[in-house]
Amino acid sequence: MSRTAVYVIYGLLALALLALGLWAGRFVLYLTMRVMLLAILALGYNLLLGRTGLLSFGHGALYAAGAYGLGLFNLHVSSDPLLGLLAGVLFASLISLIIGFFCVRQTEIYFAMLTLAFGMMFFSLIWNLREITGGDDGLIGISRAPLLGLPIGRDYQFYYLVLACFCLSVWVIHRIRGSAFGLVLAGIRENHQRTSFAGIPVKNYRLAAFVISGAFAGLAGSLATLLESNANPFAAHWSHSAEPVLVSLMGGLQTFSGPLVGSVIFIVLREIIQRFTENWMLWFGLILLAIIMGLRGGVMGGLEKRLARGRAAGQGGAS
Amino acid sequence: MNEPLLRVEGLYKAFGKVVTANGLSFQLNAGEFTAIIGPNGAGKSTLINVLSGSLAADSGRIFFEGQDITGLPIHKRVQRGLCRSFQVVNVFPHLTVFENVEIPTLAVARRAHHFFRPVGRESQVADLVRAALERVGLGARAQTPASALSHGDQRLLEVGIALAARPKLLFLDEPTAGMNPVERVSILENIRRLAVKGETSFVIVEHDMDVVFSLADRVMVLHRGDLICDGHPDHVKGDAQVRECYLGEEVL
Amino acid sequence: MLESIVHVCLAGLSTGMFIWLVASGLTLIFGVLGVLNFAHGSFYMLGAYFCFTLLSHLGHNFWLGLILGPLCVCAVGYVVERYFLRYVYHIDLPYQLLLTFAFVLIFDDLVKVFWGAGSIGSPSVAGLAGSVRILGRLFPTYSLFIILVGPLVALGLWAMLERTWAGRIIRAASSDREMAAALGVRVPALFTAVFVFGTWLGAMGGGLAVPYVGLLTPGMGESIIIDAFVVAVIGGLGSLKGAFLGALIIGLLSSFGTRFIPTFDMFLTFILMAIVLLWRPQGFFGEETAR
Numbered sequence A: 001m002s003r004t005a006v007y008v009i010y011g012l013l014a015l016a017l018l019a020l021g022l023w024a025g026r027f028v029l030y031l032t033m034r035v036m037l038l039a040i041l042a043l044g045y046n047l048l049l050g051r052t053g054l055l056s057f058g059h060g061a062l063y064a065a066g067a068y069g070l071g072l073f074n075l076h077v078s079s080d081p082l083l084g085l086l087a088g089v090l091f092a093s094l095i096s097l098i099i100g101f102f103c104v105r106q107t108e109i110y111f112a113m114l115t116l117a118f119g120m121m122f123f124s125l126i127w128n129l130r131e132i133t134g135g136d137d138g139l140i141g142i143s144r145a146p147l148l149g150l151p152i153g154r155d156y157q158f159y160y161l162v163l164a165c166f167c168l169s170v171w172v173i174h175r176i177r178g179s180a181f182g183l184v185l186a187g188i189r190e191n192h193q194r195t196s197f198a199g200i201p202v203k204n205y206r207l208a209a210f211v212i213s214g215a216f217a218g219l220a221g222s223l224a225t226l227l228e229s230n231a232n233p234f235a236a237h238w239s240h241s242a243e244p245v246l247v248s249l250m251g252g253l254q255t256f257s258g259p260l261v262g263s264v265i266f267i268v269l270r271e272i273i274q275r276f277t278e279n280w281m282l283w284f285g286l287i288l289l290a291i292i293m294g295l296r297g298g299v300m301g302g303l304e305k306r307l308a309r310g311r312a313a314g315q316g317g318a319s
Numbered sequence B: 001m002n003e004p005l006l007r008v009e010g011l012y013k014a015f016g017k018v019v020t021a022n023g024l025s026f027q028l029n030a031g032e033f034t035a036i037i038g039p040n041g042a043g044k045s046t047l048i049n050v051l052s053g054s055l056a057a058d059s060g061r062i063f064f065e066g067q068d069i070t071g072l073p074i075h076k077r078v079q080r081g082l083c084r085s086f087q088v089v090n091v092f093p094h095l096t097v098f099e100n101v102e103i104p105t106l107a108v109a110r111r112a113h114h115f116f117r118p119v120g121r122e123s124q125v126a127d128l129v130r131a132a133l134e135r136v137g138l139g140a141r142a143q144t145p146a147s148a149l150s151h152g153d154q155r156l157l158e159v160g161i162a163l164a165a166r167p168k169l170l171f172l173d174e175p176t177a178g179m180n181p182v183e184r185v186s187i188l189e190n191i192r193r194l195a196v197k198g199e200t201s202f203v204i205v206e207h208d209m210d211v212v213f214s215l216a217d218r219v220m221v222l223h224r225g226d227l228i229c230d231g232h233p234d235h236v237k238g239d240a241q242v243r244e245c246y247l248g249e250e251v252l
Numbered sequence C: 001m002l003e004s005i006v007h008v009c010l011a012g013l014s015t016g017m018f019i020w021l022v023a024s025g026l027t028l029i030f031g032v033l034g035v036l037n038f039a040h041g042s043f044y045m046l047g048a049y050f051c052f053t054l055l056s057h058l059g060h061n062f063w064l065g066l067i068l069g070p071l072c073v074c075a076v077g078y079v080v081e082r083y084f085l086r087y088v089y090h091i092d093l094p095y096q097l098l099l100t101f102a103f104v105l106i107f108d109d110l111v112k113v114f115w116g117a118g119s120i121g122s123p124s125v126a127g128l129a130g131s132v133r134i135l136g137r138l139f140p141t142y143s144l145f146i147i148l149v150g151p152l153v154a155l156g157l158w159a160m161l162e163r164t165w166a167g168r169i170i171r172a173a174s175s176d177r178e179m180a181a182a183l184g185v186r187v188p189a190l191f192t193a194v195f196v197f198g199t200w201l202g203a204m205g206g207g208l209a210v211p212y213v214g215l216l217t218p219g220m221g222e223s224i225i226i227d228a229f230v231v232a233v234i235g236g237l238g239s240l241k242g243a244f245l246g247a248l249i250i251g252l253l254s255s256f257g258t259r260f261i262p263t264f265d266m267f268l269t270f271i272l273m274a275i276v277l278l279w280r281p282q283g284f285f286g287e288e289t290a291r
Helices: A003-023 A026-051 A059-076 A081-103 A108-128 A155-177 A180-190 A192-197 A202-228 A238-251 A258-276 A280-294 A298-310 B044-052 B074-080 B097-108 B123-136 B151-164 B181-197 B209-215 B233-238 B240-246 C002-033 C040-057 C062-083 C093-115 C141-163 C165-175 C177-182 C187-213 C220-235 C240-260 C262-279
Strands: B006-015 B018-028 B033-037 B059-064 B082-085 B169-173 B201-205 B218-223 B226-231 C131-134 C137-140
Touching: A003 A026, A003 A155, A026 A059, A026 A155, A026 A180, A026 A202, A026 A238, A026 A258, A059 A081, A059 A108, A059 A202, A059 A238, A081 A108, A081 A202, A108 A238, A108 C093, A108 C220, A108 C262, A155 A180, A155 A202, A180 A192, A180 A202, A180 B097, A192 A202, A192 B074, A238 A258, A238 A280, A238 C093, A258 A280, A280 C093, B006 B044, B018 B044, B018 B059, B018 B226, B033 B044, B033 B209, B044 B082, B044 B169, B044 B201, B074 B082, B074 B097, B082 B151, B097 B123, B097 B151, B123 B151, B123 B181, B151 B169, B151 B181, B181 B201, B181 B209, B201 B209, B209 B233, B218 B233, B218 B240, B226 B233, B226 B240, B233 B240, C002 C040, C002 C131, C002 C137, C002 C141, C002 C165, C002 C187, C002 C220, C002 C240, C040 C062, C040 C093, C040 C187, C040 C220, C062 C187, C093 C220, C131 C141, C137 C141, C141 C165, C141 C187, C141 C240, C165 C177, C165 C187, C177 C187, C187 C220, C220 C240, C220 C262, C240 C262
Parallel strands: B033 B201, B033 B218, B082 B169, B169 B201
Antiparallel strands: B006 B018, B006 B059, B218 B226, C131 C137
């Protein structure tokens, strides 16, 4: 697919999302916002999993760090949304730095287990420090003050902030993937030993990838808190860390658009299934099973393979 | 050139009861083409692993250009100019040949941390990569994924990646292993040409005696962790101890 | 004071034994197959629910239920390994973990479908009901029974691995899969057998838990799997000896934590897990070799 075609598609997507904001009903708007938030989380997460090859079970905690960072800032300091988002993202980045510093000392399954352990530690802190975090009740009463003078109190207004953050995230992740840093990350995934022998301090790059992905998780969490006007501690539980993994896998680990497609599929599927049955987890599990057994590259991966076969022996490798 | 490029003092490494480096001490000077030979189990690979940083020595010191590098991690040694290639092809399989060489080139050019600029815009680096590919003869294959290369080309890539880090001292661990004679000649020609250029001093670990004696200025013979002979190829050929340890292994 | 400590210790030991039963299966499966089975908590839960149902239908014979229930779960385990897990051994870690996680989602919800989402009260066992007076305070008899069962299982496993032909094959396959295959061991069949056996251990834990927990809930699998993970990591992924000791430690730690520092017991467990992973990732008894 030529670069122009890709830009055209993304341009059309942005226009479609803009149009949605103007004409769609409340429910579709809400759903679209949830898709965008999940996509922000998954895009950042896939930088770590698909690109660098590190599986983390702690990103729920980083999402929660963003949520509580913004929440506490909003309740105690200022309800300015931009400052709140900044607070959330910075807090999530800080927590990522601390957790990541320890976790990148190990790899593979030990890394995964370490992120699970630290994530659960963070969860237990949120759960237990009731006076600060509200414990299992979470934080409530978060308000949306006007953004640079523009009101965002209503959902259809808030939509544009989410859209803006979404577009920004897509653009930033795209740039990172296509940069020298992004290439080195791919190298680390392919062969971390050789990357060391290329003169790269692998641990530092892994940490950087972890913090970046954590920052995006924090952004998603902060925006979610503004959307729902509350922050809940369960987001930090390790079982919620499986969501971005699921989404990335469904869409395709190695492609850029994978997390985007995966987010849409995940949210849409969940909505549909929940219409018919209470037991959406069951169906979800079955779908996940089918994907893992059948479609290893996810939806986009499978498509990519088809397209690649049609292409002449041109651009190969990481996309 | 007063300071030797590499100085090793009392390097000792044992795996349980097996001593692979028994207090080795030697120097390597810039501009020399050294070959390290020895029967299987002599400790050649261990020596390279220890010198390049994959393994820690039990005791002893390593000095590179006068600086003590004994405790340095791998990437720091590479940044100072000490690098290696691998006996078993160790590339980035799903990346293209171009990208394979691009990674060390970016690192050396100190551009690897750029996280916002499209890597395609790093035109200086791209030129360096193209030049590096030409040097090992892989220019035509730049866009091929590494795993799709023939075995011989993969070995060339292997050396190419190591060279892209612009090392001052490069250890080649059996670069011709598993190659057919045609490929072997080609890669050795490449190495000879690069050695003549002078930027990089080569140390080659080899089993093939023809290779050793045609390329090397100096031959070091290892046997069970000891350096039993060290000098000009002709001198080594005539050494009684060397003949004895090679009896039944190779025909000198 | 003393009786307080003794009782806390005993409570910790009995909790630890349940964790041991689940962790033993988890460790065995990881040691031989190299897979971290998230669904192991679900096998525990299924064991509990199956035993409970059989119990109600078989005239409240706990022991019969305890024998038959885990066997039913073994059938489930067989299907999971033979038709699903087997095909993902060779692919990346994320896919394996997610596959077992998919089964967690499936089993958790299936339990809700068949038994309802609420909790079910579980009966006590005739003969082991009631309590014993220890140092002036009452301690449940059943818990004492569990404290005895745990080491018995450990002993049984040890004996099987060290002294039987089957055990030798298992040990061989876990230390070098390819070599074992080259020597004629039918590795796929062995893997299925080990997985099913591990399932049985987890389900036994669940069955034994029926009179202990008082309430069966669909969430019981999730709570125990985390503890089992922590234990497996601390003891050394793949080491049964380590898992047993780890279970004792975690059981005692959480019991003391709940009693004396109730707020942060979860935190302590995970910080211990993190410390072990950072300082000695092979655990206390695991081998140095990277998997």
